[in-house]
Amino acid sequence: MTDRITLTGLRARGRHGVLAAERELGQEFSADVVLHLDTRAAAAGDDLSLTVNYAEVAREVVDVLAGPPVDLVETVAATIAERVLAHPRVLAVDVTVHKPQAPVPVPFADVTVHVHRRADDGDGARDVVLALGGNLGDVRATLAAALTQLAQHPRVTVAAVSPLLRSEALTLPGAGPQPDYLNAVAVLRTDLPPRELLALCQGVELGHGRVREERWGARPLDLDLVAAGALTWQDADLTLPHPRAHERAFVLAPWARVQPEAVLPGHGPVAELAAGLGPVDWVAEDWWEA
Known part of the structure; x- marks a missing residue:
């Protein structure tokens, strides 16, 4: 609404x-x-x-x-x-x-x-970069199931999926250790407005047991909208491009794999940004089937 x-x-x-x-x-x-x-x-x-x-x-x-x-x-x-x-x-x-x-x-x-x-009538469908992650339960299966659910939406197409990588959990100062994350990036082709797509993703998260009680807490599934072309968006629930994407190798490296020429608005070429953050730990190539 x-x-x-x-x-x-x-x-x-x-x-x-x-x-x-x-x-x-x-x-x-x-x-x-x-x-x-x-x-x-x-x-x-x-x-x-x-x-x-x-x-x-x-x-x-x-x-x-x-x-x-x-x-x-x-x-x-x-x-x-x-x-x-x-x-x-x-x-x-x-x-x-x-x-x-x-x-x-x-x-x-x-x-x-x-x-x-x-607002999206004129542009039609656009590519939206989605970051996926999780560190509780069978994460690989959860990420695959989440992508399948998104692909079943009549106005969403999963256009590309990166390999999986492993990353160390980001935690707040003083917080206890967490299991490592599995991460990936998918490119969604959709004409859904950003807030509708966000609501869809949050519904998928909820269905897989995501509970938003602790910032940067362990979770079975995390779906973050990272960018939607040159679109900029800011409200109480969503900022595009994601304000911390340029700092996160686990977002930039897989994004560069699926869109080598991509540019993160306000920061520059994604591949260059990813290279500047060092190597990542790739763990699986073809892990999802449409």
Whole structure:
């Protein structure tokens, strides 16, 4: 579920329409816009930078209504939606454009065109880098089962899977020792928005007994979204790219194996970053079958 910010009755005089008189005389248009986003981080920090400035959105909508004329109200609505989705925190938008003075030859109250667009509609499917790990139980079997579950989702394809490696557990200062981890990276091809994919992964973790009680505690399964191309994302539950990926050989080395030319936004080529962190302990090549 997402939160919403609604702007109602934004108005401007425009010259949109297919008739010459509409272009010459103009008429009043109005728009209602609903922004779908996650406002929890903004509310927790009382921070405008973590939400959307609706005054800016309002100005942009009016600019479109009053801007260069087009033939169709559908084009006006789609243009508004595109402008709104350029704000990185907007997950989806509903736009209703009203044309109450449309040249309709019978009595009527209004003509409206409504469009709904999601932030991922324009890009379609994208590659998402997923880090997998675990250090409790039969980890190899658990990682394989988790990938199989993700691959069964109708909007997820497992495009590539790295070899398995063994890594020393990261623990908090003063914490007791833990078993070593098995780790891998998979590239998922999906059109799911980041938060929906995160929810899917957390559901898979839960099904394999993951309990989020201790930070960096031992666990049967850990699924982390690492990167989604050049997409940047930050809210209370998810940051993309992963803020510590550049420090972790157990993420970078397997990622470089499946995407040798990959770049971690803000840090550089993944293969170079991995090489700078030294060798890793590879333990299995072909460990998962689609």
